[in-house]
Amino acid sequence: xxxxxxxxxxxxxxxxxxxxxxxxxxxxxxxxxxxxxxxxxxxxxxxxxxxxxxxxxxxxxxxxxxxxxxxxxxxxxxxxxxxxxxxxxxxxxxxxxxxxxxxxxxxxxxxxxxxxxxxxxxxxxxxxxxxxxxxxxxxxxxxxxxxxxxxxxxxxxxxxxxxxxxxxxxxxxxxxxxxxxxxxxxxxxxxxxxxxxxxxxxxxxxxxxxxxxxxxxxxxxxxxxxxxxxxxxxxxxxxxxxxxxxxxxxxxxxxxxxxxxxxxxxxxxxxxxxxxxxxxxxxxxxxxxxxxxxxxxxxxxxxxxxxxxxxxxxxxxxxxxxxxxxxxxxxxxxxxxxxxxxxxxxxxxxxxxxxxxxxxxxxxxxxxxxxxxxxxxxxxxxxxxxxxxxxxxxxxxxxxxxxxxxxxxxxxxxxxxxxxxxxxxxxxxxxxxxxxxxxxxxxxxxxxxxxxxxxxxxxxxxxxxxxxxxxxxxxxxxxxxxxxxxxxxxxxxxxxxxxxxxxxxxxxxxxxxxxxxxxxxxxxxxxxxxxxxxxxxxxxxxxxxxxxxxxxxxxxxxxxxxxxxxxxxxxxxxxxxxxxxxxxxxxxxxxxxxxxxxxxxxxxxxxxxxxxxxxxxxxxxxxxxxxxxxx
Numbered sequence: 031x032x033x034x035x036x037x038x039x040x041x042x043x044x045x046x047x048x049x050x051x052x053x054x055x056x057x058x059x060x061x062x063x064x065x066x067x068x069x070x071x072x073x074x075x076x077x078x079x080x081x082x083x084x085x086x087x088x089x090x091x092x093x094x095x096x097x098x099x100x101x102x103x104x105x106x107x108x109x110x111x112x113x114x115x116x117x118x119x120x121x122x123x124x125x126x127x128x129x130x131x132x133x134x135x136x137x138x139x140x141x142x143x144x145x146x147x148x149x150x151x152x153x154x155x156x157x158x159x160x161x162x163x164x165x166x167x168x169x170x171x172x173x174x175x176x177x178x179x180x181x182x183x184x185x186x187x188x189x190x191x192x193x194x195x196x197x198x199x200x201x202x203x204x205x206x207x208x209x210x211x212x213x214x215x216x217x218x219x220x221x222x223x224x225x226x227x228x229x230x231x232x233x234x235x236x237x238x239x240x241x242x243x244x245x246x247x248x249x250x251x252x253x254x255x256x257x258x259x260x261x262x263x264x265x266x267x268x269x270x271x272x273x274x275x276x277x278x279x280x281x282x283x284x285x286x287x288x289x290x291x292x293x294x295x296x297x298x299x300x301x302x303x304x305x306x307x308x309x310x311x312x313x314x315x316x317x318x319x320x321x322x323x324x325x326x327x328x329x330x331x332x333x334x335x336x337x338x339x340x341x342x343x344x345x346x347x348x349x350x351x352x353x354x355x356x357x358x359x360x361x362x363x364x365x366x367x368x369x370x371x372x373x374x375x376x377x378x379x380x381x382x383x384x385x386x387x388x389x390x391x392x393x394x395x396x397x398x399x400x401x402x403x404x405x406x407x408x409x410x411x412x413x414x415x416x417x418x419x420x421x422x423x424x425x426x427x428x429x430x431x432x433x434x435x436x437x438x439x440x441x442x443x444x445x446x447x448x449x450x451x452x453x454x455x456x457x458x459x460x461x462x463x464x465x466x467x468x469x470x471x472x473x474x475x476x477x478x479x480x481x482x483x484x485x486x487x488x489x490x491x492x493x494x495x496x497x498x499x500x501x502x503x504x505x506x507x508x509x510x511x512x513x514x515x516x517x518x519x520x521x522x523x524x525x526x527x528x529x530x531x532x533x534x535x536x537x538x539x540x541x542x543x544x545x546x547x548x549x550x551x552x553x554x555x556x557x558x559x560x561x562x563x564x565x566x567x568x569x570x571x572x573x574x575x576x577x578x579x580x581x582x583x584x585x586x587x588x589x590x591x592x593x594x595x596x597x598x599x600x601x602x603x604x605x606x607x608x609x610x611x612x613x614x615x616x617x618x619x620x621x622x623x624x625x626x627x628x629x630x631x632x633x634x635x636x637x638x639x640x641x642x643x644x645x646x647x648x649x650x651x652x653x654x655x656x657x658x659x660x661x
Contacts, residue, residue, distance in 0.1 A: 036081040036155075040064040041071035041097065042115060043086060047142070051084065054147055068092040072100060075107050082154060084113045087132070095132040102133045111135045111154045115142070130185065166286035169194065171322050173287060174279045175310045175390045181289075182206040182306040182346075188292045194285030201276060203289075205478075207469070208309065209301040211275040218275050220249055224267065230258050246614075251621050255641075261628035268625070272302045273309075280313035283322075301595060305466050307346040311354070311387035315380075323382040327367060330389070333396035335370060336363035341460030341489070343392040347469060353377065354384045361394045363401025421468075422477060426525055428463070429480045436508055437491035445505060449496055456492035463488065474593050476557040524553035528560050535567055543567035561589035562599045569606055582606050597627035604636055613640070 038060050042048045048064045055062045063080075065071045068089040075083055083101070087094040094114055101107040113136040136150050169192070177190065181203050190201040190208075202210040216222060221235035230238075234256065241252040250268065253259045259267070304312075318326075337358065338344040350358060360370060367385065374381045388394045432440050438447070441455040461467075463484045473481070494500045527550035534543035547564035554560060565585035572578045586603045593599065604619035617640050623633035 035061075037061045037063065037079065038082045038084070039071060039075060039080045041068060041083065041085045041089065041094075042066065043089065047115075047140070050142070051147075054144060058147075058151070068094075068097050072097060075101060075110065076104055077106075080110065082111045082113065083107075084115055084138070085134075087114050087116045098132040098134050113138060113150060113154065116140065166191075166193070166288045169282050169285040169287055171283050172326055172390075174282065175313060175387070177287065177289075178208065178306045178310055179390050179392065181208075186289070186291065189290045191288040191290065192279055192282070192285065193287075194282050197285075199275060199279060207306065208276055208304075211272050213275045215275075218271065218278070220267070220271055221253075223271055223274070224253075224259075229267075234258055247617075248621065250625075261624045261634065265625060265628045269302050273304065276302075276309060277313045277316060280317035303469055304349075305347045305469060307348040307387075307391040307393065307466075310391050311348055311350065311384070314387045314390075315383045318383060318386065320379060323379065323386060326386055327382060327389075330396055331368045332366050333398060334363050334366055334400050335361040335385070335394050336397060336401045337361050338392050338395050340392070341457060341464065345461045345464040345466065346391060346393060347464075347466035348387075348391065348393065350384070353380065354388075357381060357384050358388060358393060361388075363397060367396075421473070422525075425473075425477050425480055429484055432484050433487050437495055437504060440488055440491045441495065443495075452492060452495045456488060459488045460485065474558050474596070476554060476559075479556075520553050524550045524557070524560070527553070528557075528563065531563055531567065535563065535570075538570075540567045540571035544571050556592065558589040558592035558596060558599065561585050561592070562596065562602055565589070565606075566598075566602045569602070569609070573609055579606060579610055583610070595626050597623040597630045597633065600626060601630060601633050601636075604633065608636075616640070 038055050040048055040051050040062065042051070042064065043066050045066075048066070052062045052064055063074070065074065068085075068091055071083070071085070072092075074080075085094040085097050089097065098112050098114070101110060101112065112132075112134045114132050114134040116137065116139045136154055138146055138150060174192075180186075181190070183206070185206040187204050187206075190203055192199045192201065196214075198214045200212040201208050202212075213219075217226070221230070221238060224230045225232050225235050230253070234253075238249050238252040238256060238258075241247075241255075242249045245252070250259070250264045254261060254264060357370065360373075365373075370385065371378055371381055385394070389396070438445050441452060441459065443451050443455050447455075463481065465478070465481050465485060468478070468481055494504050527546045531543045531547035531550060534540070534546065544564065544567045547560060547567055551557070551560045551564050562585075565582040568578055568585070569582040583603070583606050586599055586606060589596070589599050590603065600619045600623035604616045604623065607613075607616035607619055617637065620633040620636045620640070623630045624637070627633075
């Protein structure tokens, strides 16, 4: 489709800017329409066909952000490229946040230049992968890693379908992170992968398949029953299997892809705990050919490489080798891509792979001119991820301290602190509270939300304090007007009730536990751990009461939907199902508890008891007990 066939709609109150944009786009060969009211713009976009819309963020009757969000809800405009026009520039760190808030594809700040428009058009119509969830799109040389980073940027949730020949794979994406992969490739099934790795024989594999078909249980469970795998080994193998299924798609240079958005997954899955950046670097290192590397990097040879100034990307969790970390540290805006490659003549291909992964993940960015080195601000120590047995308490303490503080206190600087001090403080905090650091901590949804709120709050604080005008306005409001505070008391009260309820459960005062845990759940209804503990206390307080059993089951199923990785939820479900006489569902829940936590001894004990009962039935051979008797 040529530019003359593409229609652009401009929703802007500024007459001069509307005229400038119209002339610029018409000169580029587009068909252009313009309106000065948001309601009229929405009506036209819903009833006519446009290929791009530019929307002023500060429209008087309805904000640009609300216009964007409304358009995303309609079939006609769900995938329409949307560009937000802001009346003033924002700090670089806040631009991506504003784009996500508006659900927009691009961000333009006044004054707008011709170069700005050229860059926007190139990004939207050429570099931007199409947001299509109904039509399959072709897979090309760089498709899979670009898609993984795009979903990370958009915090997307849904299913990515990948087809090539007879091979079909489905990648589960949640909040931007790939968590699971289904595949019809026979060599990627669990049994064959274990045979390939030399962990089991082909005879063992065939026998476990037959047992799985006969019992309806998972093949991994049968392998445990045969004494060939421990629960911990099965857990590690499943994560390795899922990762390999995904990484192998980096070798695909043809085929099709399709993304189907969704809210969440009802299916319980074995989740990998690697960030998109780590997967991108690993996949490129293993599967990209020299031709792919040369083709991808060729347009950027004369560009200067610099670590990203946006902490959202700069502080992604990525497992780099020593050479990879050295390459990242060397990108300070004073060397071109070609110069960096020339520094490593004997490892040129390895360095190409590292740089390709860092560029796609946006840990480094490209500039046409040399840049000022701000590495002292952003090169904070790459310490290990947070490992804290009291992680919940730490998050809540940090949340209360930061989100209830003013922006200066949140960043830890004085009111007369310089912009450089604010920048250094922000980068330090952004590293500490980047959501990637907590990946793999099995955080509940409520805790994940709090981590994200902390990150967004300090980002907003820096955006305000780094701009002289907004900083002056904020200081004025701070001293002479009410500062909006977040009431944290409800959050703390809910946590206190939860801890009190857990203490009652330990001493078997279940009726008292029900009361305080119900209060915690009312104060924080989206916290699955509160829900699971409440349901367990309710069940234990009157296990013979059918109404209690059914209500406990309902609450536990809702908690499982919110966090399928909590072994206690699966364990409690197993007990409730058993009390209801639903032995198959009980066994399945105990299995899922062991998958979520291979060291869940109570679930293993319940599986042992179930198999002891099964052994009394002459129609069952009790294979699982062979393993359990060894424990």
